[in-house]
Amino acid sequence: MSRQPTTPRRGAANGLRDWRDALVAVVAGFAAMLAVAAAGLWAAGAADLPGGAFPRVVAAVVVLAAGGEVALTGDAGFLARSQAELSVMPLSVSLVGALVAGTAFLRPLRHRAVAGTREVLGRFARLAVLWLAALAGLTAAARTTFRIPLDGDSLLTGIGEFLDIAPRVGFRAETGPSLLYGLLWLIGVAALALLASRRAALPPRLAGVRETVGPAAYAMVWLLLAYVVVGLVAGIVDAATQGHPRRTFAVVLLGLPNLAWPALTLGMGATWEGRVEGPFGLPVPQVLDTMLRGEDRTTLNVATLAEQDARAWWLVVVAAVLVPAAAFLMAARSPARTRPREHALRMGAALALTMLVVCLTGRIAAHYGLSLLGVGDLAGLDGEVSLQPRLWAAVGIGLGWGILAGLLGALTATSGRRRAR
Incomplete structure (x- = not known):
């Protein structure tokens, strides 16, 4: 009776191990970013935001840190108009995520002489799939709107109260650009980690590139x-x-x-x-x-x-x-x-x-302006x-x-x- 080959089983086991390694890197990277973002926003006083918005703000900060885009929104009914833009990257959160995810990505490749091209590309592909899936979940959570009460005795305030109009400001993560830029961010982190590390195994063709x-x-x-x-x-x-x-x-x-x-x-x-x-x-x-x-x-x-x-x-x-x-x-x-x-x-x-x-x-780059009836600044929100x-x-x-x-x-x-x- 002939013995069945065991190569497919070993290949399946290696594949499951590679998925596990990728999952560990993704979980560790996003957990570190979420922890740093939450601590920073708590110190900034964001825990007091109304409507339980704190977790959504944390998610938005992590999306920005991972290279994503978050758009500002605002309105005060059909009589009002708003202009808003936001372009900023919280680099403390980005740095922590890059260090943790890059280290976890390199860990299975250390203490080896060489690694095949297919293995390195396969490991990165698994990492990218899980990373983008987690980033997509965060972009879905990173959206909310705040209602801002009108204070003061200005003419615009009186008009707003008469028409029962109060300004609303909020944000939402843009899924498409966030996933695209998040992938580019991850490619940069993985490439820099492979080049800067001496102990991570690379395909023989790339050994000379790392030496240079x-x-x-x-x-x-x-x-x-x-x-x-x-x-x-x-x-x-x-x-x-x-x-x-x-x-x-x-x-x-x-x-x-x-x-x-x-x-x-x-x-x-x-x-x-x-x-x-x-x-x-x-x-x-x-x-x-x-x-x-x-x-x-x-x-x-x-x-x-x-x-x-x-x-x-x-x-x-x-x-x-x-x-x-x-x-x-x-x-x-x-x-x-x-x-x-x-x-x-x-x-x-x-x-x-x-x-x-x-x-x-x-x-x-950040700008927000909200005007009522096309005149002036409502609730003192205009700024750049x-x-x-x-x-x-x-x-x-x-x-x-x-x-x-x-x-x-x-x-x-x-x-x-x-x-x-």
Whole structure:
């Protein structure tokens, strides 16, 4: 009696194990993002929102953090009109989700020499299917509307009460764009995790790519995380010495990289432009909020910030220390045969790309206006918040800094290797 082959059973077992690994990564990633978003929103006072809206607001923040889109809504009946837009990414939540999901995705691929192309693609495909399914569930939950009572003695208030009209504002997650951008976000996280990790197995064809690109990817991840750590220390000191710790921790839990990573660009010489108008504001230090409130758009760079607070020059010092340190780390992880010129070009390209990503993800644009009978502002809700970089100038600055820092790091690493010999 012949024995039945066992390969199909082993293949089925491996397939179930791969699905389990993908499920663990998805659950861990979204659980971490939900926990951080809930804690940050609680610190910001969102737990007091009416109608049990807190869970829906948490879901909306996680959708934004995963690359999705959330649209603002508002109306006050057929006699009113509203205009609303929101473009912001809570990068603290995004960073936690990327770190947790990326680590869980790499875990089955560690401590191995190589992995087949089909295996790596299969693992990512399973991860993407489950990730998008979970994201679709969150987009379905991330929608609600608030009714805002009319207060005061203004003419518009009297008209609104006479017509029994009260403004409603709310939000809803856009399913199609959220799934598309969420997939792109996940692709970026998985690709960066594979390139930056030394221990994760890759197909043999990609081993040379990681040898070339991996040190630069690792150095950029290290640089961004270093700025987050510096910002975290500054936030803790601010909470301990300046008071209002709850507001400070809300900013830390929701948008710490939104402050720390633009600080990297400012320290290197980049320029941002912004404006704050109306009752809304940015979760930024008071000096910056004061600068942005005006009739015209405000130019933000180290010089203009230093006019308000001389401590802004420390941004240049921190950049002058951490950027060359990242370049040295990149050179130390690169093969010894790499030439200094190659280090410089790779560091320049990596830092320029990092500046591009920081500028694109750190932008803020929010506007809301609600008028009755086409006249004026209803209930004081009209406002605008914006913070935009001079994008291509920042990318060029990153390229120049990267080339100089890469050359310095390569020479320092080469000198160290010679002394070690």
